[in-house]
Amino acid sequence: MIQVLRNCRMLLPGRKVCSGDIVVDTVSGTIKEVASGGFGGRGESEIDLSGHLVMPGLINCHCHAPMTLVRGLGGGLPLQRWLEEAIFPVEARMSDEDVRAGAAWGAMEMLSGGTTCVADMYDHDYGQVFVDTGLRARFCVPGLSIVPGRLEQCITATRDWNRWMHDDVKGDVYMDVCIHSEYLTDENFCRGLAEANKELKRRLHFHCSETRREHEECIARHGKTPIAYLADTGILDNGGYAAHCVWCTDDDFRIMAERDVALVHNPTSNMKLGSGFARIVRARELGVNVALGTDGTASNDNLDMFEEMHLASLIHKGLANDPTVLSPWDVVEMATVNGAKALGRDDIGEIAVGKKADLCVVDLDRLHLAPALDIANLVVHSMHSSDVVMTFVGGRRIDLKNKAEAKAKLLAAVKRLGLIK
Numbered sequence: 001m002i003q004v005l006r007n008c009r010m011l012l013p014g015r016k017v018c019s020g021d022i023v024v025d026t027v028s029g030t031i032k033e034v035a036s037g038g039f040g041g042r043g044e045s046e047i048d049l050s051g052h053l054v055m056p057g058l059i060n061c062h063c064h065a066p067m068t069l070v071r072g073l074g075g076g077l078p079l080q081r082w083l084e085e086a087i088f089p090v091e092a093r094m095s096d097e098d099v100r101a102g103a104a105w106g107a108m109e110m111l112s113g114g115t116t117c118v119a120d121m122y123d124h125d126y127g128q129v130f131v132d133t134g135l136r137a138r139f140c141v142p143g144l145s146i147v148p149g150r151l152e153q154c155i156t157a158t159r160d161w162n163r164w165m166h167d168d169v170k171g172d173v174y175m176d177v178c179i180h181s182e183y184l185t186d187e188n189f190c191r192g193l194a195e196a197n198k199e200l201k202r203r204l205h206f207h208c209s210e211t212r213r214e215h216e217e218c219i220a221r222h223g224k225t226p227i228a229y230l231a232d233t234g235i236l237d238n239g240g241y242a243a244h245c246v247w248c249t250d251d252d253f254r255i256m257a258e259r260d261v262a263l264v265h266n267p268t269s270n271m272k273l274g275s276g277f278a279r280i281v282r283a284r285e286l287g288v289n290v291a292l293g294t295d296g297t298a299s300n301d302n303l304d305m306f307e308e309m310h311l312a313s314l315i316h317k318g319l320a321n322d323p324t325v326l327s328p329w330d331v332v333e334m335a336t337v338n339g340a341k342a343l344g345r346d347d348i349g350e351i352a353v354g355k356k357a358d359l360c361v362v363d364l365d366r367l368h369l370a371p372a373l374d375i376a377n378l379v380v381h382s383m384h385s386s387d388v389v390m391t392f393v394g395g396r397r398i399d400l401k402n403k404a405e406a407k408a409k410l411l412a413a414v415k416r417l418g419l420i421k
């Protein structure tokens with residue numbers, strides 16, 4: 001079926017903004033034509049988007065969607081105390097059902113704010129949530145050495161899920177391999193997963209050099225930075241994406257560029273937990289692909305990728321005393337096409353013929369968006385996720401009609417966890 005999005009402004013590859021129509025083939029879920037002068041044909045379905053901007057769907061490259069269950073819990077504590085005193089005790093009580101309720105709510109929050117693809121890391125069996133909500137996902141079970149049998153569990157879960165997903169096309173939800181971090185795994189775990197990944201061939205999702213303490217303790221343990229140590233175990237051989245990288249060195253960035261490991265910048269989370277500022281301008285200079293992520297809602301406390309774009313843009317101009325270090329287009333690309341590359345994909349992240357029709361539609365008729373003079377600047381510095389009025393994943397318009405039911409499940413889970421009466 002052909003669907004035509006008429007009369008919109010659109011963000012196109014090559015940093016262009018045009019007005020016209022987007023033609024979507026809803027059977028293949030791809031973009032059939034980008035008609036900047038207008039599409040002459042008719043579609044089985046047409047939507048007039050005058051006064052709207054259509055952007056590529058946003059790609060959130062580091063999230064823990066189930067953490068909506070603990071949104072804002074333990075605010076104000078430093079990272080280690082925040083984890084040990086506020087987060088871990090509640091997580092230890094979570095059932096699969098609780099986790100699914102939190103993940104579904106997180107997926108809906110992302111979709112409503114224009115995010116069409118997520119890289120998510122969490123324990124429990126919750127991949128089906130992404131299939132059900134229609135959010136594209138790369139999720140993973142965090143690799144941890146302290147849990148007996150976890151290495152085998154990670155390998156089997158990844159193999160089985162991807163085989164199941166592949167055998168019968170149910171959506172675009174695949175499992176990547178994962179280690180939580182250098183400090184929660186040991187060398188045997190990393191080498192074992194690296195060996196299994198020769199067959200699994202997935203990208204690695206991991207936390208890296210988030211705090212100074214973590215970075216320095218790794219050097220004390222192994223005589224190497226986390227990136228250098230992990231590279232030596234072979235676990236980066238198939239590429240991947242590393243969240244945070246606040247304390248990474250220039251040499252770490254060189255290794256990341258060489259091994260196709262993207263840096264996922266999480267500015268809100270790093271500031272809220274007082275971790276510092278990832279040196280993304282330097283990373284980009286050294287050839288690292290920099291993408292964006294929200295992290296979980298316990299350290300953010302929302303899943304608004306517009307807010308991450310806004311902060312990423314401002315922080316680095318301020319730190320460098322130089323407003324030219326990142327352009328608005330650089331930042332838009334971090335949230336879209338760079339995210340696609342981070343996840344090893346060339347079929348999402350841009351509005352172009354043949355790409356998946358993952359689209360985010362913003363209503364430009366808002367007080368804080370007029371006059372729309374410089375669209376990329378407007379996206380990064382003026383827009384909020386609440387300005388998004390429609391989201392399409394693979395040409396399918398996302399309908400959040402189950403919101404009330406999802407909210408009831410979320411609240412029931414939060415109650416079971418003893419966080420509300």
Ligand SMILES: [Zn+2]
Nearest residue numbers: 207243295296
């Ligand atoms: Zn994280």
